[in-house]
Amino acid sequence: MKIFFGFVLVILSGTAYADEKISFEIWRDSVIQSNFSGVVLVAKDNKILFKEAFGLANREENIPFSTDSIFDLGSLTKQFTASAILKLQESKKLSVNDPISKYLDDIPADKKNITIHHLITHTAGFIPNRGGGSSNLYDVVTRKELIDTALKSKLLAKPGEEYNYSNIGYILLALIVEKVTGGNYEDFYLEKLFKPAGLVDTGYRLPARDAKRVAINYGADQTTFQRLFSIEPESLPVGSSFQHLELKAGPRFNMEGAGGMSSTVEDMFRWYLVLNSNLVLSDESKHQLFLPHNASLKKESKSHYGYGWDISFTDRDTLHAQHNGSNGYSYADMHYFVDDNMFIIIATNDRDVYPQEAMDKLVLLMTSSMANKSLKQDK
Numbered sequence: 490m491k492i493f494f495g496f497v498l499v500i501l502s503g504t505a506y507a508d509e510k511i512s513f514e515i516w517r518d519s520v521i522q523s524n525f526s527g528v529v530l531v532a533k534d535n536k537i538l539f540k541e542a543f544g545l546a547n548r549e550e551n552i553p554f555s556t557d558s559i560f561d562l563g564s565l566t567k568q569f570t571a572s573a574i575l576k577l578q579e580s581k582k583l584s585v586n587d588p589i590s591k592y593l594d595d596i597p598a599d600k601k602n603i604t605i606h607h608l609i610t611h612t613a614g615f616i617p618n619r620g621g622g623s624s625n626l627y628d629v630v631t632r633k634e635l636i637d638t639a640l641k642s643k644l645l646a647k648p649g650e651e652y653n654y655s656n657i658g659y660i661l662l663a664l665i666v667e668k669v670t671g672g673n674y675e676d677f678y679l680e681k682l683f684k685p686a687g688l689v690d691t692g693y694r695l696p697a698r699d700a701k702r703v704a705i706n707y708g709a710d711q712t713t714f715q716r717l718f719s720i721e722p723e724s725l726p727v728g729s730s731f732q733h734l735e736l737k738a739g740p741r742f743n744m745e746g747a748g749g750m751s752s753t754v755e756d757m758f759r760w761y762l763v764l765n766s767n768l769v770l771s772d773e774s775k776h777q778l779f780l781p782h783n784a785s786l787k788k789e790s791k792s793h794y795g796y797g798w799d800i801s802f803t804d805r806d807t808l809h810a811q812h813n814g815s816n817g818y819s820y821a822d823m824h825y826f827v828d829d830n831m832f833i834i835i836a837t838n839d840r841d842v843y844p845q846e847a848m849d850k851l852v853l854l855m856t857s858s859m860a861n862k863s864l865k866q867d868k
Contacts, residue, residue, distance in 0.1 A: 513539045516851060523844035526707075527837030528554055530754040531855065534830050535762055540754065546704040546838060549726060559690055559751050560704045560836040561730035562821050563814020566750040568778070569678055569691075570662050571609050571797030575774040576681050582669050585609065585777075589661065592668045597640055603648045605665065608658040609796045610782045614644035615655040619743050626748075626816055629739035632667075635660055652783045652794060656747035663746025674746060686763040691752040693745065694734065703729045703751075704838040706818035724841060727818050748814060754834050761825060761832040779810050779827055798825075803856060815840055824852060829859045 513531075520529075526544025530537060542554035577583045583592075585606040590596040596603075600613075607613040619630065619638045639661060645653045663674040670677050675695055683691050690696055709724040730751055733741075741749060763769045770778070781793035781800040792801035798810040807828035814821050820840040824833040833852060837843050 516847070516854065517541060519847050519850075520844060523847055524842050525837060525844050525847070526554055526839055526842070527704075527835065528556055528558060528560070528754050529848075529851070530556070530758055530832075530834050531851070532758055532761060532832040535765060537758065547701075548705070548707070552701060554704065554838075555702075557690075557702060557753050557755060558704050559698060559702050559753055560821065560838060561706070561814075561816050561819040562691075562748070562750045562752050563816055563819065564656075564748050565752075565757075565812055565814045565821055565823055566746070566748045567659050567814075568797035568812065569682060569750065570659050570666075570674075570746050571778065572682055572770060572774075573666050573674070573678055574605060574609060574662055575770060575777060575796065577666065577669055579771055579774060583665070589665070592665045593636060593640075593661070595640070599644055600640060600648070605662070606782075607648050608662050608665075610794050611652050611654045611658060612649050612783060612786070613655065613658050614646045614648055614651065614653060615639060615657045616642050616645060617654060618656050626744050627733040627741055628743050629737060629741065630743040631740055632664055632742055635742040636664065650786070652786055654794075656744060659747035660742055660745060664742070666746075682769055685769050687759045688752070688756040691750060691756045691760075693731070693750050696751075698751075700729075703731075704819070705729055706816070707839040707841070708818040709841045724839060730816060730819065748816070754836065757823065757834045758832070761834075764825065764827075765830060779808055803859075805859075807859075822848065826856070826859065831855060831859060 520543060524544065526546070528542045529539065531539040540556050542556050542558060544554055546552050546554040546558045574583070574585065578585055583605065585604065587605050588596075588601065589603050589605065589608065590601055603613045619635060635657070639657050642657075645651065666674045666677055675693055679692060679695055682688075690698070706727045706729065707724045708727050730749070764775060778796045778798060779800060780795055782795060783793040786793075792799050794800065795810065798812050801809045801811070803809055803826070807826065810825045810827055812823055818840055819836070819838050820843055821834070821836040823835075826832070833855065835848055835851075
């Protein structure tokens with residue numbers, strides 16, 4: 490399904506595409522030629538400029554991607570967890586400056602100074618994943634097992650001293666949401682974030698899903714023999730992002746809170762609209778979302794973590810919030826140019842054939858158009 494809104498980008502002199510008039514139609518041809526399977530949405534000033542699906546969501550059943558196909562968000566889930574924490578702070582049920590010992594029991598001495606803020610900004614010092622990254626993303630892992638892993642692990646740095654990206658930290662945040670609310674974290678996200686925002690297809694377990702709308706993930710994993718002789722493996726189906734729930738019931742606190750949620754580009758567009766309003770979060774909370782909180786730790790870095798977002802600044806010193814996520818097979822990438830009120834979401838069910846150059850060009854075209862104030866409607 491293609492929805493093209495007749496906008497063109499005029500890239501003026503001083504850019505890599507000087508004096509060239511480039512439309513979404515030209516750009517999309519390059520994406521089609523790349524064998525990309527997925528969906529792209531671009532919005533500006535709360536209006537959709539471009540929305541199109543490419544390729545097949547399910548190759549075995551010949552089901553094409555559509556603009557309401559459901560795909561895995563990966564670590565884009567983190568912005569919802571950060572927002573849930575800020576929502577609780579707004580109602581004065583917690584503070585981001587609270588130590589985690591206020592909500593979790595038996596905190597060892599080396600972790601007593603860890604605060605909620607440290608968890609959100611990846612400065613608590615926790616290792617990236619349970620088992621150091623060797624365990625399966627969709628393993629059945631209980632709350633107690635995850636907490637035990639976190640509290641027994643050796644910190645990579647003292648709290649607040651270094652940035653170390655950690656899924657464990659965000660899983661603990663989801664568990665803190667449960668501790669404070671006395672319920673399931675996803676119930677809270679649904680009632681306080683998703684329903685007010687009008688999100689109907691976003692979540693992990695809760696939304697009812699039509700299987701025909703769910704993208705099947707694909708991957709080309711090399712065997713030892715193929716690696717030895719540099720043989721390119723065949724891309725094979727690995728199932729949807731939540732078929733594991735049907736195979737074996739149980740909690741997945743190997744990633745819940747840090748990843749695992751699914752959505753559509755329509756829902757993520759609605760979330761972008763929420764970020765431009767006070768419907769769900771206050772101005773103060775949104776300010777915290779997009780602050781480069783870790784800027785003092787690594788001054789030479791061009792980007793710093795906010796609350797569930799990676800924060801950088803364009804050449805015009807305008808705010809660029811971005812995050813991507815993957816389960817190893819699918820991939821999603823989201824850009825929110827806050828000062829320019831521009832939004833891009835891209836998702837695929839096959840990371841191995843993701844056309845990185847073409848997608849980077851899309852972002853470049855949009856940012857260049859903003860720099861030159863040259864986004865115009867085609868006559």
